[in-house]
Amino acid sequence: MSGATGGGKAAATTSTGRLGRLLALVPYVVSRDSVALDQAAAAFGVSQKQLIDDLNLLWCVELRAPDPYCPIDLSYEGGEIIVTEAESIARPLRLKVDEASALLVALRMLAGIPGLQDRDALSRVIAKLETAAGAAAEVSSKVAVEVDAGGETLGRLRHAIGAGRRVHLAYYVPARDENTERDVDPMRLLMVEGNGYLEGWCRRAEAVRLFRLDRITALAVLDVPAEVPDGAEPIDVDAGLFRPSPGDEKVTFELTPRGRWVADYYPCESVEEVGEGRLRVVLRTPDTRWVRGLALRLGDQGRVVAPAWLAAGVRDDAVRALARYGMA
Amino acid sequence: MSRRKTERLLNLVVCLLATRRYLTAEQIRRAVPGYPESDDAFKRMFERDKEELRELGVPLEVGSDQDGGGGDEIGYRIPPQAYELPDIHLSPDEAAVLGLAARVWQRATMAEAASGALLKLRAAGVETDATTTLGIEPRVNTADPSFPALWEAVRDGRPVAFDYQGIGRTSVSRRHLEPWGVVSRRGRWYVVGHDRDRDETRVFRLSRITGAVAVDGRPGTVTVPDGVDVRRIAFDRGDRVAEPRPATVRLRAGAAQGPRRWARDVRDLGGGWDEATLTFRDVDRFAPYLARFADDVVVLDPPDLREAVIQQLKAVLSVSDVPADADADTNADTDRDTDTVPAGAAGAAGAAGTGTGMGAGGR
Numbered sequence: 194m195s196g197a198t199g200g201g202k203a204a205a206t207t208s209t210g211r212l213g214r215l216l217a218l219v220p221y222v223v224s225r226d227s228v229a230l231d232q233a234a235a236a237f238g239v240s241q242k243q244l245i246d247d248l249n250l251l252w253c254v255e256l257r258a259p260d261p262y263c264p265i266d267l268s269y270e271g272g273e274i275i276v277t278e279a280e281s282i283a284r285p286l287r288l289k290v291d292e293a294s295a296l297l298v299a300l301r302m303l304a305g306i307p308g309l310q311d312r313d314a315l316s317r318v319i320a321k322l323e324t325a326a327g328a329a330a331e332v333s334s335k336v337a338v339e340v341d342a343g344g345e346t347l348g349r350l351r352h353a354i355g356a357g358r359r360v361h362l363a364y365y366v367p368a369r370d371e372n373t374e375r376d377v378d379p380m381r382l383l384m385v386e387g388n389g390y391l392e393g394w395c396r397r398a399e400a401v402r403l404f405r406l407d408r409i410t411a412l413a414v415l416d417v418p419a420e421v422p423d424g425a426e427p428i429d430v431d432a433g434l435f436r437p438s439p440g441d442e443k444v445t446f447e448l449t450p451r452g453r454w455v456a457d458y459y460p461c462e463s464v465e466e467v468g469e470g471r472l473r474v475v476l477r478t479p480d481t482r483w484v485r486g487l488a489l490r491l492g493d494q495g496r497v498v499a500p501a502w503l504a505a506g507v508r509d510d511a512v513r514a515l516a517r518y519g520m521a
Numbered sequence: 522m523s524r525r526k527t528e529r530l531l532n533l534v535v536c537l538l539a540t541r542r543y544l545t546a547e548q549i550r551r552a553v554p555g556y557p558e559s560d561d562a563f564k565r566m567f568e569r570d571k572e573e574l575r576e577l578g579v580p581l582e583v584g585s586d587q588d589g590g591g592g593d594e595i596g597y598r599i600p601p602q603a604y605e606l607p608d609i610h611l612s613p614d615e616a617a618v619l620g621l622a623a624r625v626w627q628r629a630t631m632a633e634a635a636s637g638a639l640l641k642l643r644a645a646g647v648e649t650d651a652t653t654t655l656g657i658e659p660r661v662n663t664a665d666p667s668f669p670a671l672w673e674a675v676r677d678g679r680p681v682a683f684d685y686q687g688i689g690r691t692s693v694s695r696r697h698l699e700p701w702g703v704v705s706r707r708g709r710w711y712v713v714g715h716d717r718d719r720d721e722t723r724v725f726r727l728s729r730i731t732g733a734v735a736v737d738g739r740p741g742t743v744t745v746p747d748g749v750d751v752r753r754i755a756f757d758r759g760d761r762v763a764e765p766r767p768a769t770v771r772l773r774a775g776a777a778q779g780p781r782r783w784a785r786d787v788r789d790l791g792g793g794w795d796e797a798t799l800t801f802r803d804v805d806r807f808a809p810y811l812a813r814f815a816d817d818v819v820v821l822d823p824p825d826l827r828e829a830v831i832q833q834l835k836a837v838l839s840v841s842d843v844p845a846d847a848d849a850d851t852n853a854d855t856d857r858d859t860d861t862v863p864a865g866a867a868g869a870a871g872a873a874g875t876g877t878g879m880g881a882g883g884r
Contacts, residue, residue: 211527213577213637216534217644224646236643238636250528256536256552264535281538284605285644289578290676292638295631299622303659314614322619325609335675335702335745337752338661351656365778370814372778384659386708410782430660431627451689457709457728470691486813492836504841510815511837517819518831 220285222276230272293326297333306342343389343406353414354379363411368483378419385430394421401425435460437477444484445499448472452494529555543584543596611647620649627662630669665727670734671712675700680738684731693731699743702751713751724755763802769822771796776817804829
């Protein structure tokens, strides 16, 4: 199980979480005839000790009236779980609305990504899940996620990753308004915060880098095998795509109500309401050129208040640009 | 939570699934071990147990059958056909995309639901390999604090109220909404619904909701009108899309790489300048975008775009002329913190927060 199960683990410790697991455990074994303890423990994300405690609890189920009896019979001798009597709980519980929606919304999002070759499998599994979930599937149409996957670039990069090939990228860096050329050994494709990214070993930077697919202006799959160094660590994108470093410049903007969108679009170190809908935000950036660009784009919707030299730089930019229009 | 309680609830489920008749509370008390002697204590505990089973999604049916032992008295049962997940068989490629879908959600609300669903499907015999990546790892973040409450309101058909700070507004306003759906595009979440104050269909961006989302009515009281497509409402801005127009611009040689990505007919004028044709639709969006390139871009034509860029640059000057000591104050303030090293600063992620996101409209 991957990082997505973080919340599930917490739930498994509550009594309803545990009850849910117990109700799934019996059919899990029944549908497979017999299951090894370690395999079941891994599938349910619990320790073997916990699993054995679960099995003992199931074995203890008893009804007293009208006649006392124990409806569930199972054993795990020799590390193999066998359920010989499962009674009414031989089948798993239906999916809840939340559960059906979580999977269906995610599947439909995947189906909306151009260049994903598994469309056929996706539509089949969506149909099967809708049928199995029944009424619980209906609400899922009220949630939708659309991503910008970068068009055909995604498919070509996926192919390059599958074939283990190096790629050559022309890549536009808006922060510096630069076109760059580089060879990259692709590691994986990510969809994060609605955009597609290539993660790879950049041979120019000699480091792992993320490249946003819609900024790749040209792509060539080279006839060279990719060589990702052993020590190349994937970037922990769950911690946020943008992580400031200590050397970054700290820039303070004051925004009018109309300039508040800046706080939505850029990761701000701090956002402070300063009254009447105005905001004071602090951004960190390794390169102040894009901050100057941002200030120009804001017009009178906001201004750089610190550092002073950067505010002066913005002023100079505007003065020089106006001079091009014959205005001093 | 105690093992005894889990055991009692498990017994209760098995008992109610096994019965065809409705069992009265008293019959249940006799059949299921673990309930207390005192009537009051039993009643309270049984009420809580029923609530827990419903939360777990167990279809608890309430009714009575005249022929049963309980007579007219209200009883309970769990109909197996309502309880059991129907058969589902997935081929390996289907199971692989399902496993991928289950890993998409990154935060508690939906991530927990996805792993719960996967558990049940595994219990039904589906073999999902948690390590299949298909060469792509999609993630959806629902970090907006209002997401869980809005999702629940949409799910339960329940009106909500919240404080909203719209773009261009000087203060937050209380909004009352019948939510029809929540949708995300490019990583940003929106809630679509009927705005009770404006009596119109409206879209709200979750990041602009301040404070908690409160329920504002009973479940099941929101009706989504027939034919409503929440995705279309959220993403089709409904603006009359202006016809594309050509603009003639000068670009400094070797600079203004952004506009060059879309430029046509780039011709070298000599003296370090190129001339090119760009296409645009909306002056109000395009002028600020071009202003960003300062003196690397000069608009020659059309006149309205040229004038808009000039006004944009003048606007920059109009707000930047502030008393020098005000700047100095702020600067001193900021300087105090400059040696604070943020947590996790060692990362090498490319600067992704520097997109070309144009200012969103004030919706």
